[in-house]
Every structure is written in structure tokens, then in C-alpha cells.
Amino acid sequence: MVGGSVGDKLVIEGLHKSYPVRTGEVTALEDINLTIGNGEFIAIVGASGCGKSTLLRIIAGLENGYDGTVRLGDRRIAGPGLDRGMVFQEHRLLPWLTVEQNVAFGLNGLVPGEKERLVREHLDLVGLTGFARVHPHQLSGGMAQRVAIARALVNQPGLLLLDEPFGALDALTKIQMQQEILRIWEVERTTMVLVTHDIDEAIYLGDRVVIMSSRPGTVKRIVPVNLPRPRDRTSYEFVEIRREIYAEFFAEAERPFAYAI
Ligand SMILES: Nc1ncnc2c1ncn2[C@@H]1O[C@H](COP(=O)(O)OP(=O)(O)O)[C@@H](O)[C@H]1O
Numbered sequence: 001m002v003g004g005s006v007g008d009k010l011v012i013e014g015l016h017k018s019y020p021v022r023t024g025e026v027t028a029l030e031d032i033n034l035t036i037g038n039g040e041f042i043a044i045v046g047a048s049g050c051g052k053s054t055l056l057r058i059i060a061g062l063e064n065g066y067d068g069t070v071r072l073g074d075r076r077i078a079g080p081g082l083d084r085g086m087v088f089q090e091h092r093l094l095p096w097l098t099v100e101q102n103v104a105f106g107l108n109g110l111v112p113g114e115k116e117r118l119v120r121e122h123l124d125l126v127g128l129t130g131f132a133r134v135h136p137h138q139l140s141g142g143m144a145q146r147v148a149i150a151r152a153l154v155n156q157p158g159l160l161l162l163d164e165p166f167g168a169l170d171a172l173t174k175i176q177m178q179q180e181i182l183r184i185w186e187v188e189r190t191t192m193v194l195v196t197h198d199i200d201e202a203i204y205l206g207d208r209v210v211i212m213s214s215r216p217g218t219v220k221r222i223v224p225v226n227l228p229r230p231r232d233r234t235s236y237e238f239v240e241i242r243r244e245i246y247a248e249f250f251a252e253a254e255r256p257f258a259y260a261i
């Protein structure tokens with residue numbers, strides 16, 4: 001483990017979030033109940049607009065208000081904190097800073113040498129030793145996301161929130177990054193909450209797959225994935241879970257089509 005920080009249990013109870021709009025209000029999340037254990041890897045899937053990003057932003061402390069309970073250990077989440085890191089679909093690196101400066105950006109108040117050590121260790125962790133002095137435009141998409149992961153982990157948060165982090169990568173780079181995040185999780189034991197629209201990615205990575213439904217956004221079902229890692233995407237058990245999750249997404253009426261092919 002690079003850091004040594006151990007997180008707390010994340011408890012979400014009766015979470016409700018609505019936004020004011022011209023015609024009244026839009027309910028983004030309704031009655032979300034979810035407890036995420038320390039060190040667990042949770043994958044969240046759901047149609048576009050069902051509230052996945054809203055949920056992650058609330059956990060990250062980036063939303064102004066919500067109803068219900070969202071707490072990490074015994075602390076109610078009411079703003080951003082170093083105990084939570086976040087990675088977005090876009091890397092959001094500062095283009096005028098080098099890779100190491102980007103990773104070091106949020107590290108303050110450390111004794112001399114400590115900052116450099118943490119940055120070096122986290123660049124090693126994401127496999128970017130040797131790229132410390134380059135600028136973001138010199139990196140491939142996958143490498144830029146590795147830097148974003150290093151930047152999110154350098155404060156040694158107990159919880160890492162990932163909002164479709166590999167969504168913009170090509171298929172092979174994406175698989176490589178899934179293997180990377182798994183390796184990092186196994187080393188760091190950081191609690192991971194990953195939002196994805198890729199069902200295979202969710203089954204490959206998650207201890208549990210949380211399926212959300214829309215209008216209003218809520219948890220429809222939670223599917224445990226009791227398969228040893230690394231998982232074989234072509235195994236019978238994996239395909240069975242994929243079938244189960246697909247069935248949640250497609251209504252009865254659409255199934256005859258599946259039988260016809
Ligand atoms: N700041 C906002 N103001 C108004 N509506 C919002 C805002 N953010 C999100 N929404 C609405 O909340 C719902 C969920 O959005 P979001 O969390 O981005 O969904 P997802 O990430 O699952 O695609 C959508 O209907 C969206 O239009």
C-alpha cells in the first residue's frame with residue numbers, strides 16, 4: 001500500500017435530490033439506500049440521465065444540498081474533502097503543468113521531501129515512472145487517465161469515485177485500464193465507486209453491480225458478483241451475470257427479438 005489510509009463505511013439512506021427548474025423541480029434521485037463497505041468495489045450502471053453523476057457528486061460533496069443521509073463513517077457529507085478522490089471521463093489535467101505538477105497540485109502543507117515522495121510513489125503506482133516531466137498534450141488518452149487517477153489518489157483518500165473514467169477510451173485501452181484499476185485497488189484497498197455504462201466493465205470490476213433506473217433515479221437492483229479475480233469475461237458464470245443484468249434493462253416486450261436471433 002502506497003498510503004496506508006483506510007476508509008470508512010459509506011452509508012446512504014433515503015437520499016433524495018431535486019433541482020429547481022423553470023416549471024417546478026426535477027427529481028434526479030429518489031430514495032437511494034446503499035451501504036458500501038470499507039475496501040469494497042462497487043460498480044453502478046444505469047441509463048443516461050438516471051442520476052449516476054448526481055449521486056457521485058453528492059458523495060464527493062460537490063452538490064449544494066440533498067435530503068436524507070449520506071455519511072462516511074460518522075461524518076455527514078456536506079462538502080468536498082481529502083478523504084474522497086474523484087476521476088471524471090475527461091482527465092481535467094492543467095495543460096500548462098507537467099505530469100508531476102498536476103499530481104502535486106492539491107498537496108499542501110507537507111514537510112520538504114514528503115510531497116516529492118508521494119508524487120513519485122503515485123506515478124509509480126499508475127505505471128508512469130519516467131513521465132513526470134512531460135505535459136498532458138504529450139500523453140495518450142489512457143496515460144492521461146492514469147495521471148488523473150494518480151492525482152486523485154495522492155491525498156490517500158479512503159474512497160475513490162470514478163465517473164465513467166474509461167468511457168472515452170478505445171476498446172483495448174479500456175480493457176487495459178480496467179486491469180490497471182483492479183491492480184491499484186488490490187494494492188491500495190481504497191473503496192471504489194465506479195459509474196459506467198459498460199455492463200462488462202461493471203461485472204469485471206465490481207463486488208456488486210448496482211443497477212439504477214430512471215425517472216426518478218433510484219436503485220432498481222443490486223447484483224453480487226461472486227467470481228474470483230481476475231475474471232474471465234467469456235466464462236459461463238460471467239455470461240450468466242451479464243444475461244441477468246441485461247434482462248433488467250430490456251422489457252419483456254423486447255425479448256422475442258432476442259429469441260429470434
Ligand atoms: N444542475 C442541474 N440542474 C438541473 N437538472 C440537473 C442538474 N444536474 C443534473 N440534472 C438532471 O438530473 C438528472 C440526472 O442527471 P445525471 O446525474 O447527470 O445523470 P447520469 O449521470 O446518470 O447521466 C437528469 O435528468 C439531469 O437533467
Ligand SMILES: [Mg+2]
Pocket residue numbers: 052053054
Ligand atoms: Mg453522468
